[in-house]
Amino acid sequence: MKEQVVLVARRDPAQQEERFTSSLQELKSLTETAGGEVCKVMIQKRERIHPATYIGEGKLSEIKEEIDESEAEIVVYNDELSPGQLRNISDRLERRVIDRSQLILDIFASRARTKEGKLQVELAQLQYLLPRLAGQGTELSRLGGGIGTRGPGETKLESDRRHIQRRIDDIKRRLQTVVKQRNQYRKRREDNYAFQIAIVGYTNAGKSTFFNKVTDSDSFEEDLLFATLDPLTRQVSLPSGFKALISDTVGFIQDLPTTLIAAFRSTLEEVTEADFIIHMVDASHPDHEEQEKTVGKLLRDLQADHLPTLTVYNKKDLLRDDFIPSTFPSLSVSVHDRIDIKRILDKVEEVLKEEWYEYSLFIPASQGKRLQQFKSGSIVTTIKFHEDREGYALHGYIHPEHPLKNKILQ
Known part of the structure; x- marks a missing residue:
């Protein structure tokens, strides 16, 4: 049974309708990718974001009625909510409330495969959660698994800021090591052109x-x-x-x-x-x-x-x-x-x-390795064997900065 989700979006009257519809459609797809099922979409036309509750008080009461009636478990907002807004809305709706950013982070957490990918997701989640820790008590007590809760997990989030800050510093250090390894690998690739x-x-x-x-x-x-x-x-x-x-x-x-x-x-x-x-x-x-x-x-x-x-x-x-x-x-x-x-x-x-250097070149048959280098390192358009000269006439194109280019000009 998929978790029932209510989507909430604010439509700025100045925003193009296609752009708004597309963003909302994307939020639906994100919700489905995270394993939820959208049971209702609530939209409010509003010029400015309400500093305390994101949308107006009246609309919030309407959403509360809707989720009580449909028994939806999660409310997803199509925007990033401030820590204060998140707290106020959660208290009013008495449901798990997550915003667009948290939903994307959640999908990334379930998709990461490599050690580096997992570390980066955790880093992004912790950096997102750190300013939102105050007043998360009631919300955390409702974390029963499901959308918006994958990744660091309940115990890590309930521990204090110092612990989270230490974890962030630790992940950053570990990622630096991975980046160094990646750079060495990249350097090898460049050396081999x-x-x-x-x-x-x-x-x-x-x-x-x-x-x-x-x-x-x-x-x-x-x-x-x-x-x-x-x-x-x-x-x-x-x-x-x-x-x-x-x-x-x-x-x-x-x-x-x-x-x-x-x-x-x-x-x-x-x-x-x-x-x-x-x-x-x-x-x-x-x-x-x-x-x-x-x-x-x-x-x-x-x-x-x-x-x-x-x-x-x-x-x-x-x-x-x-x-x-x-x-x-x-x-x-x-x-x-x-x-x-x-x-x-x-x-x-x-x-x-169209971008590369055009060349014509003769390679003696005895230089098989050099011929192979040009075949795999450049785009060879014609290759002809000349019996009288015992070699190959090549015509092709090569990247202007390829080390082999110097061998053409010698």
């Missing part, structure tokens, strides 16, 4: 499905928000034989809590280290343009918006009308179609050729 492709996009756009198809991997793939949390990296061969590393990243989302942006910097660091970005968009989503903008803004925040990017409009099989892309270069595909997967990889090479 590995070309990095990062798949980014809104949550549930089809990134993991595409990643699995091109790498024959079994990354967690489900029709849920935030299915992927820990960054995964695998090797992939492009059609020319060029070898690259491809990373699947956590899904982006509107109004991601600030504690999470800070905590999951490392998940998104794969994007800042990338040489190329595949931006996956769910073309069938009614609000796909807004989602595209959200990702664009986050890429700017990460200072990754200068990287060569291919926008892939996915789920074309679900489209009823003609689709007009708003970004170039782009492709419309279904990542479940093998032919479309090949089209994406061909297009990646096409975009790279």
Whole structure:
């Protein structure tokens, strides 16, 4: 039996209706991903947030009647509540009240797989909870497991601030060690010059499905928000034989809590280290343009918006009308179609050729290792064997900063 949830949202009269509807729909999906069932949505049109109760007193009484009648166990607010608001609303409604940030943190807690992922979730949860500890007595006594309670757990939350602060400091220290290890790994990758492709996009756009198809991997793939949390990296061969590393990243989302942006910097660091970005968009989503903008803004925040990017409009099989892309270069595909997967990889090479250094080169047949280096380290478009000269004539494209480029110019 799923937990019954009432959603509460404030509609600012100045806000666009589509944006509001999309945000509310996202909250529904988040609730379902966390294992809840939405039984009622309560909306109040209101210009300003009530400092004590977020929405007006009258609406709060209405919500109380509704949850008593429907026997809902949890109330989820579509915004981040201040510690005072959280306390006041909980006292009035006598139910577990969580806000959008806590709900997202909860999903992240159930999704984290690696040691680092788990530490980062716990850090974000504790940083979120620390200012909200005062007056959480009644609320904590109602923590019986379920949505909003995964992660640090009841006993840790009931202990004093000093204990939590010590735990935060401890996690930060442990994460620094992990970051050092990651940097050493990244340095090794750079020394071996590995070309990095990062798949980014809104949550549930089809990134993991595409990643699995091109790498024959079994990354967690489900029709849920935030299915992927820990960054995964695998090797992939492009059609020319060029070898690259491809990373699947956590899904982006509107109004991601600030504690999470800070905590999951490392998940998104794969994007800042990338040489190329595949931006996956769910073309069938009614609000796909807004989602595209959200990702664009986050890429700017990460200072990754200068990287060569291919926008892939996915789920074309679900489209009823003609689709007009708003970004170039782009492709419309279904990542479940093998032919479309090949089209994406061909297009990646096409975009790279426009950016890269074009070369023609002769390699003697005796230099097999060097020939192999060019085959896997660059995009070779033609290769011909000349019997009279006993060697291969290559034509292709190479990254301007690739160490092999110097060997062409010698």
